[in-house]
Amino acid sequence: xxxxxxxxxxxxxxxxxxxxxxxxxxxxxxxxxxxxxxxxxxxxxxxxxxxxxxxxxxxxxxxxxxxxxxxxxxxxxxxxxxxxxxxxxxxxxxxxxxxxxxxxxxxxxxxxxxxxxxxxxxxxxxxxxxxxxxxxxxxxxxxxxxxxxxxxxxxxxxxxxxxxxxxxxxxxxxxxxxxxxxxxxxxxxxxxxxxxxxxxxxxxxxxxxxxxxxxxxxxxxxxxxxxxxxxxxxxxxxxxxxxxxxxxxxxxxxxxxxxxx
Amino acid sequence: xxxxxxxxxxxxxxxxxxxxxxxxxxxxxxxxxxxxxxxxxxxxxxxxxxxxxxxxxxxxxxxxxxxxxxxxxxxxxxxxxxxxxxxxxxxxxxxxxxxxxxxxxxxxxxxxxxxxxxxxxxxxxxxxxxxxxxxxxxxxxxxxxxxxxxxxxxxxxxxxxxxxxxxxxxxxxxxxx
Numbered sequence: 277x278x279x280x281x282x283x284x285x286x287x288x289x290x291x292x293x294x295x296x297x298x299x300x301x302x303x304x305x306x307x308x309x310x311x312x313x314x315x316x317x318x319x320x321x322x323x324x325x326x327x328x329x330x331x332x333x334x335x336x337x338x339x340x341x342x343x344x345x346x347x348x349x350x351x352x353x354x355x356x357x358x359x360x361x362x363x364x365x366x367x368x369x370x371x372x373x374x375x376x377x378x379x380x381x382x383x384x385x386x387x388x389x390x391x392x393x394x395x396x397x398x399x400x401x402x403x404x405x406x407x408x409x410x411x412x413x414x415x416x417x418x419x420x421x422x423x424x425x426x427x428x429x430x431x432x433x434x435x436x437x438x439x440x441x442x443x444x445x446x447x448x449x450x451x452x453x454x455x456x457x458x459x460x461x462x463x464x465x466x467x468x469x470x471x472x473x474x475x476x477x478x479x480x481x482x483x484x485x486x487x488x489x490x491x492x493x494x495x496x497x498x499x500x501x502x503x504x505x506x507x508x509x510x511x512x513x514x515x516x517x518x519x520x521x522x523x524x525x526x527x528x529x530x531x532x533x534x535x536x537x
Numbered sequence: 538x539x540x541x542x543x544x545x546x547x548x549x550x551x552x553x554x555x556x557x558x559x560x561x562x563x564x565x566x567x568x569x570x571x572x573x574x575x576x577x578x579x580x581x582x583x584x585x586x587x588x589x590x591x592x593x594x595x596x597x598x599x600x601x602x603x604x605x606x607x608x609x610x611x612x613x614x615x616x617x618x619x620x621x622x623x624x625x626x627x628x629x630x631x632x633x634x635x636x637x638x639x640x641x642x643x644x645x646x647x648x649x650x651x652x653x654x655x656x657x658x659x660x661x662x663x664x665x666x667x668x669x670x671x672x673x674x675x676x677x678x679x680x681x682x683x684x685x686x687x688x689x690x691x692x693x694x695x696x697x698x699x700x701x702x703x704x705x706x707x708x709x710x711x712x713x714x
Binding site: 282284286287288289293294295296297298299300301302303304305306307308309310311312315316318319320322323485486487488506 | 547550551554555558559560561562563564566567568570571572574575578579582583586587596597598600601602603604605607608647648650651653654655658669670672673674676678679694697698701702704705708709711712
């Protein structure tokens, strides 16, 4: 087994299985961290039988990774359909049309894990997830609902707006290309675009994660932040807007989901 | 693991990922930082898939093998970034750990192992822990650690040796046969 520079001989110890196993256990010293749900999809889309490796590519090599990345979008749909688990997510309301997996979907339609849901720029769709959470997509939102390895719900929001209502203690988060917002029992909205992600905690607590130290934010009445590529969250400033998440919108969403205020 | 190696069983590989991803992602974040951790883990998982036939259960556990590959890929990345200056990645708090409400047997085992290892590491004298962590998570050689800490090489070697012996002793209940 390869051991980089962390080798028993360098410590005047006999190579042993006990050393190898203890080294393996030391990884726990870094702390357990749940990877984003989309990473599972990417990994599953990227793996191929050895016989399908491109000519001249070594396993895990750059050429193979590029080929895998190019195929990822198409293959992800296949992989997700294979590994999807039954969940209780369904459309609770639709205005202006909604697509699930590219096909028109109406109220009551199931939203399978891993399926893409899209709404038009002037449409909206409310999705109920069991009895503990739900969200409303609008402004041309495109998103994928997934379940993480730790059984948490993750909405991967590529673009558009997602207003969420979540019961306390429900493992739920929204990730965007710039970071993720994890609910700690809250109402919150995330608006994603290529340039930035806007997140507003309307009530409760939210943990913002990404390529920056985690930030826990709490508010009784709307506190908003902007996350730009590679940067830490900062107050929304000129981007601040209650559009799409005023109290009445939250109340309406909770009503549709059957969640108490 | 056997099904992955012999049958190229994607479903078995998915379960392997689900089981170990929190451990391996935590390790990746610690070594290369949040920004590179996803790519590092993806690279490691692809290698694990491709090299599954190399795994030998007689030599060590699945966990140890997965950790070795992931750590190697992370340290490769770390070295590539050394031109821009070595950095120690701070351990962010409040990250999305395995959720207590999703208390599967595996999650519970992960939790227990994490607590035991953290306790074992915390029980080491600070200088032993520092040297071990610099070697393990930082990928530094003993000479580099000695230079960084301004200590003689022999001192670092002794600290790591004693620390590792104590760690193996404390983690004995968790060691897979």
